[in-house]
Amino acid sequence: MSAPTSGAAEPRRFAPAERYAELAALGDVELGARMLAAAPTHEGRSPERLRAWARTAIAVGTEMAGDADAAGSGAEARVAESTGGLRRDEVLLAEYRRRARGGTVVLYTDALDYARTVAEAAGWAADFPREAVRAAALDHECAHRLLHGPRGRDLRRRLDHTAAAVGRLRVRGHVVGADEIAAHAYAHRRGRMRRSPLLLTAAVAATLAHAGPPAPAAPASVPSPGGPA
């Protein structure tokens, strides 16, 4: 029996085509703002404030990538590949583990394959080729490593969020999720991708919301349902 090849045959495996099209029409700032809106601690923020923070975080991430390009530097952490990224309640594409004796980037190949499958379903196969998705994951975690240093402080300064103020005294606050947007922007610029990984993350999220978690078995073999290409 051949595998189904149309969205109608397996309607819940991916999100509807119009959902992907809707996401593709959004700009990076709007995608970033939506990412912030879903992050903890931002429940009470205005959309304008979140967009401003997203814009700043994207700018910082892009500048970081430009500096890295100029310096010719890349990932300095140890890189490992693993499966097990498709979990009961999470699609884990990559993680950066930072310890006192050094950092490790782990790329979850099954989750990266799944993301790639989602991109195909959305009709963005050309925008997110397999190697680009892998490189984006690597760059994304590299950005997190960089954000542990002066770049992180720079991001905090430029976001300029006041956590508390007494008279003229102001305490600058941390913006949860801004580093994530900066890391996406870094990966976008470093990989010279046509579209931001923010869009891919949004598409995976939309797919999970529609279809639930993917089965943790060889997602690379999942046939394309013939998305809105």
Added chain:
Amino acid sequence: MTAFAILAVMAVGVGLMLTRRLPTAFALVLLSVAIALIAGAPLTGDEGSVTGTVLQEGAPMLASTMVAILLGSWLGTLMSETGIASTLVRKIVEFGGERPSVVAVGVFAVAIMCGSITGSAPAAMLAGVVGIPAMIAVGVPPVVAAGTVLVGIAAGLPLELINWQFLSDAIGVPVSTVQHFQLRMFPIAVVGGLAYILIEMRRRGTRHTWAVRVPAGGADGGSGPEAGGGPDAEGGHGAFTRAARRRERRGDAPWYALLTPVVPIALALGLEIPIVPSLLTGLVFALVTAVRWREMASTALRSLYRSFDVAAPPIVLFIAIGMLLAAVNLPGAVEALSPVVTAISPSSPLLFVAVFAVLVPLCLYRGPMNIFGLGAGVAGVLISGGIYPPPAVLGLMASYGQVLGVSDPTSTQTVWSAQYAGVRPERSMLSTIPYTWAVAIAGLVLTVWLYLL
């Protein structure tokens, strides 16, 4: 012979609870009736009977605790509804966000406050609903994020007024005796909790991910990814509409409302006001400081009704524990069990610490040393048989309470926190038990020092 029959029935009860064939409360009620019958209690009658003493008098034996539970649950619900707990967490994350260990210690402090107000899963939710994803978002490993909330609410347990009332009722000591021990247990629990956070953060390091979480409500049920940092999964205006709804429902509470968690404990400790009025004052303080005047009555009533949902499981459990206590205190049961328990209970202080330290795992998985289950019966036997003075039994059970409150993978707070962080409860147990075991041993040493030397 009677003693061994009772112990055999207790073992069957543990088996029923462990294998989840019966809910703990139901198993305890059946156990109470069985113990009473084995001990020779008549089925009916005013004195020492199954229906009169065990069921009728046992059911309301912990009534004071049940009232305290309801009030604590009401205060917890109000803290959630008015955004007091989430505002505390938000402020901590904003102040310390670049340093994951600082954020974890801050959430630990909030969890202590929540644990001093109410217990179990509601306390974990108060601190964890915002605290766990926020910790994960700043780089705290998920297993440590869950453990941080758990060690926090357990560190708040010695200050929890409900817990004072329960131990007082169950063990039969004055609240002042419970207070005396728990105030000395509190710093031990805090040090243990801090050790867990700082050592585990150093050992495991920080963790950043490119990940997308499955929406909390399941497919198409969606509230968007919870902790992975993905953008909202729903279409159109979903994210901002829901954020606006949440803002309306749970905006930032004013800074002075954030003092709510310390009001009851300050009154009970500082002014020696009894537990119920202390909790009621905390409720009034939360309402006055965090709710608009015209919404006060409706908010109070709504949160009170919601708190019945939260309070129902522990109240049912305490009805059953009351029956069990009544059963093991029947003259026939005391007469039968005392020689056996005396024979196996360590008499020297050193052995007391050593033996009960080894027995710590028996309070896990609803085991026989769980004070919120069969452990209450064991405590009753230890006291009624005159084996240890009641304050020593209090110290023993409070020490075990630190382990089961954090590490027991069948406790509702452990299950909720672990699953909310995306880890299995058993992993959470393995991560925390070296620390909670050490805290329990320190509690046993404290017990010996205070009451057995």
